[in-house]
Amino acid sequence: MDQENSIRLAKRVADQVPCSRREAELYIEGGYVQVDGVIVEEPGARVTDGQAVTLAPDASLLEITPVTIIVNKPAGVNAGIGSDGLPLLGCLREEARVETVRGERFLKRHLKNLTMEPWLDTQATGLVVLTQEFGVSRRLQEGLEQEFIVEVKGQIATDGLALLNHGLSFNGKPLPPLKASWQNEHRLRFAVKAPKPGQIAHMCRAVGLEVVTMKRIRIGRVAMSSLPVGQWRYLKPSERF
Numbered sequence: 001m002d003q004e005n006s007i008r009l010a011k012r013v014a015d016q017v018p019c020s021r022r023e024a025e026l027y028i029e030g031g032y033v034q035v036d037g038v039i040v041e042e043p044g045a046r047v048t049d050g051q052a053v054t055l056a057p058d059a060s061l062l063e064i065t066p067v068t069i070i071v072n073k074p075a076g077v078n079a080g081i082g083s084d085g086l087p088l089l090g091c092l093r094e095e096a097r098v099e100t101v102r103g104e105r106f107l108k109r110h111l112k113n114l115t116m117e118p119w120l121d122t123q124a125t126g127l128v129v130l131t132q133e134f135g136v137s138r139r140l141q142e143g144l145e146q147e148f149i150v151e152v153k154g155q156i157a158t159d160g161l162a163l164l165n166h167g168l169s170f171n172g173k174p175l176p177p178l179k180a181s182w183q184n185e186h187r188l189r190f191a192v193k194a195p196k197p198g199q200i201a202h203m204c205r206a207v208g209l210e211v212v213t214m215k216r217i218r219i220g221r222v223a224m225s226s227l228p229v230g231q232w233r234y235l236k237p238s239e240r241f
Contacts, residue, residue, distance in 0.1 A: 126216030
């Protein structure tokens with residue numbers, strides 16, 4: 001685009017509304033401004049006189065509030081310790097969003113400054129949280145109970161279920177008690193606080209079982225419920241970890 005014959009979108013909106021430049025930026029970043037019928041969220045985007053710039057009737061100057069996003073991570077996506085959550089951003093497309101009663105508009109700013117909590121094995125599927133909210137991130141770091149459904153194969157050792165609940169060690173240290181039970185003949189349910197990387201697979205091997213698949217379905221009081229693999233939603237106002 002010819003820089004000499006174009007201006008910043010924020011200036012065009014400020015002149016057109018009219019409003020201050022900062023207010024124009026808030027309108028744009030809030031997803032309320034369209035250029036030729038397409039939402040543009042970058043205040044610095046360049047527009048020409050011939051382009052139609054419109055402001056949504058429900059445009060608001062309220063600051064964009066931080067969000068928390070629930071993702072059903074696919075297998076093979078890195079969400080391990082040390083990951084910044086960037087590999088998960090590929091899941092956060094509008095078409096992969098599952099609508100909730102809160103009905104937030106999906107904005108590019110929701111993809112910035114996200115913290116991923118807690119880690120999940122790369123080959124596992126299930127609940128991962130991406131958040132811009134400091135309070136949520138701090139709560140998730142407190143070692144909340146996590147629930148896993150683990151498909152296994154092999155023959156469990158005598159007293160193996162009891163050992164899974166309490167009596168095994170990992171990396172040379174005794175593991176604290178947890179809750180392990182059979183869902184059916186091939187699936188175990190684990191409820192464990194702050195599991196370490198590789199812990200559940202190690203525990204299964206210790207009693208003669210091999211992990212086939214692993215899925216995390218709950219963190220604290222928030223359950224993944226029916227969220228399909230690879231899709232996401234915003235945390236509901238009523239949900240607390």
